[in-house]
Every structure is written in structure tokens, then in C-alpha cells.
Amino acid sequence: MANSRSRLIKGIILAAGSSRRLGHPKQLLDLDGKPLIAHVVERCLASDLDDTIVVVGHEAGAVRHALTGMDVFFVFNSRYEDGQSTSLLAGLDAAGDADAIVVVLADQPGVEVRAIDRLIETRNEQRAALAMTRYGERRGHPVLFGREYFGELRGVTGDQGGREVLRRHTGVVVLVDGGSPEPPLDVDTAEDYARLLERHQRQV
Secondary structure, eight states, rough: OOOOOSSSEEEEEEOOOTTTTTTOOOGGEEETTTTTHHHHHHHHHTTTEEEEEEEEBBBBHHHHHHHHOOEEEEEOTTTTTOOHHHHHHHOOOOHHOOEEEEEETTTTTOOOHHHHHHHHHHHHHHHOOOOEETTTTTEEEEEEGGGGHHHHHHHOTTTTTTHHHHHTTGGEEEEOSSSSSSSEEESSSHHHHHHHHHHHHOOO
16 A cells, blocks of 8 residues: 655565475465465555565566466565575665665565554654564564665675664664564474464464
């Protein structure tokens, strides 16, 4: 859902990984008749993000097909095997003139719209340059990076994503309430997927 702000805040969904531990693309696993990535995109599109960028790599065609008709901008990361940092940089390049980016994981279908919107509010109202979502005593995604740190993000390597930048500047990171005592489940293994399905059944 776009709005009329002059300072653009764009979402970057990291969906390029090969899911080595699982053995097949986790972003395409079924949840309630839709792939995980479609649930994540729906949450982003329902938020106050100005644009939603989906970074694809492994099984890029299948991921694109899963999102047919959804208002997203695709970016192909040919270096996805070199780690999450390459997908973050591909998304950052695509974000262009954004004032800030919100990084969202493709395997967290339970991400809350209000968590994304609270990060956006924190940027717009407090000019926070780094913000993370808090779930009880734990921190997690989504995460916001202001333009002030785009240069540092371009220096990250490997599979760290933006975690090193957050660690380096932990004193200025603003925490926002994610609306739950536990972070949304992500899927790295078959056991994770089973837990996700079990939790979803309890909630419907």
C-alpha cells in the first residue's frame, strides 16, 4: 500500500536462498493452500511500505510464478550461493532513492503487518536509523535500516546479512514491539516446517 510521503520506505524480501538444510526451496512450502512467500508478500503489501522488492535466485522462476499478479518488483541475485549478504545488496541496489529499507524474511509467513508499520513509524517520527522488532526478550525480523547505514551495508559479506551492522551499532538500535511474546517461526528444517503447520492449525 503506497502512500504520499516524500521519503520512501521500501521492503526487501530475501527469497533467493537454496534452502540447503531443508533440501528444497522453503519459500515455496505450502501453508493453507499458498506458498510461504505469498503469505509474506501479502503482509508487506498490506503494510505502509511504499514498495515491495522480492530478491530471487534459486528456483527464481517458481518463486516468480508463485507471486503472479502481486504488486512486487523482482530482482534476480545471480550470486545467491555466496550468502544472504548478496541478496541484501541486490535489494539495496533496487531500492534506489529509498530513505530506509525494511528487511523481511521469505520463510516467516507469520510476520505481522503492525510490526512492519511500527518500524516505519519509528523511522518517520523518531528518524531512527536502525530499528529491530522485539518479541518479549528476543530480537528479530523485520529490521529497518535507514539510508545513513546503506554504505556500511554495502560492505557486508557472506551469510551475515545486516547483522554485523546491527551489532556494530547496538547502542543506537531502536526496538519496536512485534505484538507477540515469540518471533514468527521461520523454516530451516523439516522439523521447523512441522512446527509451523502445528502452530497454524492452532490459530485457525
